Amino acid sequence: MSLTPVPPLAPVAALALDDARELSPAAATITVIGPDALTLAVAASYPGATVRAFDDLTPLDHPAVGFTRFPLHPALFDGSDLVVGLLPKSIAELTDIASLAAGGVTADAIVTLAGRDKHMSRGMNTALESWFHDVSASRGRQKSRALRARGPQPGAPLPYPRHASVDVPFAIYARGGAFAGATLDIGTRALLDAFPAIFASHRGSIEHIVDLGCGTGVLATSAALRLPQARVTATDRSWAAVASTRLTVDHAGVGSRVTVTQDDAGATIADGTVDMVLFNPPFHDGAAVDEDMSHRMFRSAARMLRPGGSLAVVYNSHLRHRTALERIVGPTDQMSRTPKFTVTLSRRR
Numbered sequence: 001m002s003l004t005p006v007p008p009l010a011p012v013a014a015l016a017l018d019d020a021r022e023l024s025p026a027a028a029t030i031t032v033i034g035p036d037a038l039t040l041a042v043a044a045s046y047p048g049a050t051v052r053a054f055d056d057l058t059p060l061d062h063p064a065v066g067f068t069r070f071p072l073h074p075a076l077f078d079g080s081d082l083v084v085g086l087l088p089k090s091i092a093e094l095t096d097i098a099s100l101a102a103g104g105v106t107a108d109a110i111v112t113l114a115g116r117d118k119h120m121s122r123g124m125n126t127a128l129e130s131w132f133h134d135v136s137a138s139r140g141r142q143k144s145r146a147l148r149a150r151g152p153q154p155g156a157p158l159p160y161p162r163h164a165s166v167d168v169p170f171a172i173y174a175r176g177g178a179f180a181g182a183t184l185d186i187g188t189r190a191l192l193d194a195f196p197a198i199f200a201s202h203r204g205s206i207e208h209i210v211d212l213g214c215g216t217g218v219l220a221t222s223a224a225l226r227l228p229q230a231r232v233t234a235t236d237r238s239w240a241a242v243a244s245t246r247l248t249v250d251h252a253g254v255g256s257r258v259t260v261t262q263d264d265a266g267a268t269i270a271d272g273t274v275d276m277v278l279f280n281p282p283f284h285d286g287a288a289v290d291e292d293m294s295h296r297m298f299r300s301a302a303r304m305l306r307p308g309g310s311l312a313v314v315y316n317s318h319l320r321h322r323t324a325l326e327r328i329v330g331p332t333d334q335m336s337r338t339p340k341f342t343v344t345l346s347r348r349r
């Protein structure tokens with residue numbers, strides 16, 4: 001009897017597990033790429049197997065029973081004869097995973113990663129084909145299917161982390177899953193361009209700055225270089241983001257002043273302790289989703305700011321964030337505006 005309750009699986013995760021059981025019923029060392037619900041179901045289906053798991057959105061110190069959490073590192077795949085999980089969102093993230101898997105799994109290992117048909121592309125097959133000899137797709141079920149890979153072909157240099165210095169005076173380091181990769185996003189560029197106006201408009205000293213949803217840490221690094229006396233906290237819910245940010249700040253020589261945390265909306269930052277928050281909100285397919293997520297993050301920013309502290313936000317000019325910022329944070333001024341991007345500064349009331 002399993003002591004750990006196994007939560008119900010989403011159809012795509014159930015497909016990944018069923019595909020693994022069909023192709024590799026006797027696996028002994030298993031790597032899971034995906035959420036705990038899938039990892040627990042895998043552990044329950046393979047009693048006695050060693051199970052290691054990576055999930056981009058679950059911090060490594062989160063409790064794990066019956067399996068071990070790993071970062072996206074070669075040790076995650078070392079000696080695995082089965083890799084089962086969910087396809088990541090981007091081809092870059094899949095490439096990061098596949099390159100490490102190819103170097104670690106056994107020669108006869110099965111890899112099966114499932115996704116929703118609408119999120120899958122031919123480029124995902126190509127990414128796997130760069131690292132595995134034999135790649136095919138399962139039959140579809142409930143608008144989902146699995147990509148299967150066999151015959152690892154390690155040897156090429158690992159593609160991630162990669163780095164580049166374009167338009168900023170430091171190298172941007174990126175793991176495959178990090179927002180914008182090793183490039184400068186144009187929204188981030190708009191916020192950097194507004195830095196002179198933002199810092200001139202801020203009232204009071206700046207001892208502690210937060211880069212909320214830090215991605216590769218471009219805003220955190222730029223702020224730390226601009227304000228050599230300030231402490232910076234860079235925070236993101238994604239492991240790939242915090243891993244990238246650590247590399248970016250360390251290589252820029254500001255690592256001793258930048259604390260990097262994996263957190264949901266900066267939840268572990270104490271109330272009223274921050275002088276300025278820099279925020280380039282996450283975006284999705286629908287404006288309504290964008291607004292919900294952004295407003296939640298605005299509330300978090302307001303919570304962590306001291307009264308009189310500033311929140312600088314860049315957003316697509318068609319979004320009506322300014323009214324929400326006035327309501328949630330306080331008086332809000334426009335720092336810059338183009339047809340594409342608006343940058344505002346809100347003062348916490």
Ligand SMILES: C[S@@+](CC[C@H](N)C(=O)[O-])C[C@H]1O[C@@H](n2cnc3c(N)ncnc32)[C@H](O)[C@@H]1O
Pocket residue numbers: 179180185187188211212213214215216217218219235236237238241263264265266279280281282283
């Ligand atoms: C548009 S990107 C901006 C990244 C970076 N600040 C920049 O300007 O290049 C938004 C970031 O927010 C992060 N994010 C999304 N939801 C989050 C949440 N609930 N808590 C923390 N970070 C989140 C994403 O992982 C992503 O890295």
